[in-house]
Amino acid sequence: MPILQCVKVQRETAGLCCASGKVKLDPLLTPPQPLKTLFDGSDPDSSHFLQHILEYNNCFRMTSFGANIIREGGFMPTCKIQGQIYHLHGSMVPTPDEPHQFLQIYFISSMVDQLNVRCNIQGTTVKETNY
Numbered sequence: 001m002p003i004l005q006c007v008k009v010q011r012e013t014a015g016l017c018c019a020s021g022k023v024k025l026d027p028l029l030t031p032p033q034p035l036k037t038l039f040d041g042s043d044p045d046s047s048h049f050l051q052h053i054l055e056y057n058n059c060f061r062m063t064s065f066g067a068n069i070i071r072e073g074g075f076m077p078t079c080k081i082q083g084q085i086y087h088l089h090g091s092m093v094p095t096p097d098e099p100h101q102f103l104q105i106y107f108i109s110s111m112v113d114q115l116n117v118r119c120n121i122q123g124t125t126v127k128e129t130n131y
Contacts, residue, residue: 059118061102064088 018025030036037043038050049056066088070080094104100117108114 064102 067081067085094100
């Protein structure tokens with residue numbers, strides 16, 4: 001089993017990631033192209049992709065997480081939630097005056113139109129990287 005090569009912030013303890021070696025994981029599979037080159041830095045769009053990776057991930061979400069999150073100053077390694085956690089998923093059929101969202105995007109027949117909707121949601125994603 002490989003030693004985990006996690007990235008930690010300054011104040012994280014050595015055992016935070018893998019319980020000081022007690023957690024053993026199988027190695028990750030090599031990602032398919034074009035993800036591999038986007039992750040390893042050999043693609044011209046790698047820098048942009050890595051800086052905006054959460055936005056790219058959000059382009060493919062089917063629901064949205066919602067909660068009242070308690071934010072405290074300084075480093076916060078956990079997410080504190082007050083009350084109920086819920087998922088927003090919207091209707092299966094979009095209303096005529098609203099843009100497609102969440103799972104509705106997957107039912108747009110044209111891949112080009114799907115891509116345009118996904119990129120417009122985030123505003124920081126590049127179409128060529130999403131395709």
